[in-house]
Amino acid sequence: MMEHSMSKTYRIAKIVSVYLLITGLGFLVSGAYYTKMISHTGTDPVLINLSGMTHFFIGMTILVNHFQWKKPLQIAVTLLGLMYTLKGVVLIVVPELGLQANNNPAQVPAFMSIIWIIVGLAIGYFAFFGKRYEKN
Template sequence: MTETIAIVAGAYLVVTGLGLLISPRSYQSMIQDASSADPILLNLSGMVHFILGMVLLVLHFRFASLLQTMVSVTGILLVSKGAALIVLPDLIRRKPNRMSNTRVISAVGFLIYGFALFTMTALAM
């Protein structure tokens, strides 16, 4: 199960990281639009993140190996983001001061973590 979750999460993170780098205008617009987003959309996004993270943690809360730890941390991060979107929507709706930096830093983080999940999965198989 660990490897399956790592491959799915890694693929999502790599594709999203590439999207952030290849389509900067779309993602900058998405970040800017978040400040004027309908609060129900933030709540629904929070719900999706929270539920995915909780399901992942209920099924996979393991820390015996590096890959298991990375997968469990992914669940913790999803739950944290979901909770933040639900509990602190006004904070989330604020525009970041440096959108370009935020986008690039997010892209690099997504790519590194996604490739790390792939690499650890390959080593575990």
């Protein structure tokens, strides 16, 4: 049972880690674009709803297939699933609240890129190489 569970964890963590690295790289390389996008006011409600739907589906897909709390990588994957789901719910149910986050000074692309890259590298390291260190 544990092997099957960890197999799911590794698969999901590999996908999520690559996404986080690409997102971090995007923020780093195209910082001006993302600064403009983050500060954009009067955003199209349909796009906000679609973004919420996407976040919700990704998060719920992770949670339905993976809700594990035993090992650090399992916890990280489950927390990411919860965060994606929560962001989706906020963007769908109370979009005004979700848009207020755009005025947060922590949403600076250079800072965000570093966070995304560090988290992506950490999760990716354990996802791609963690099996070597597991005790049987």
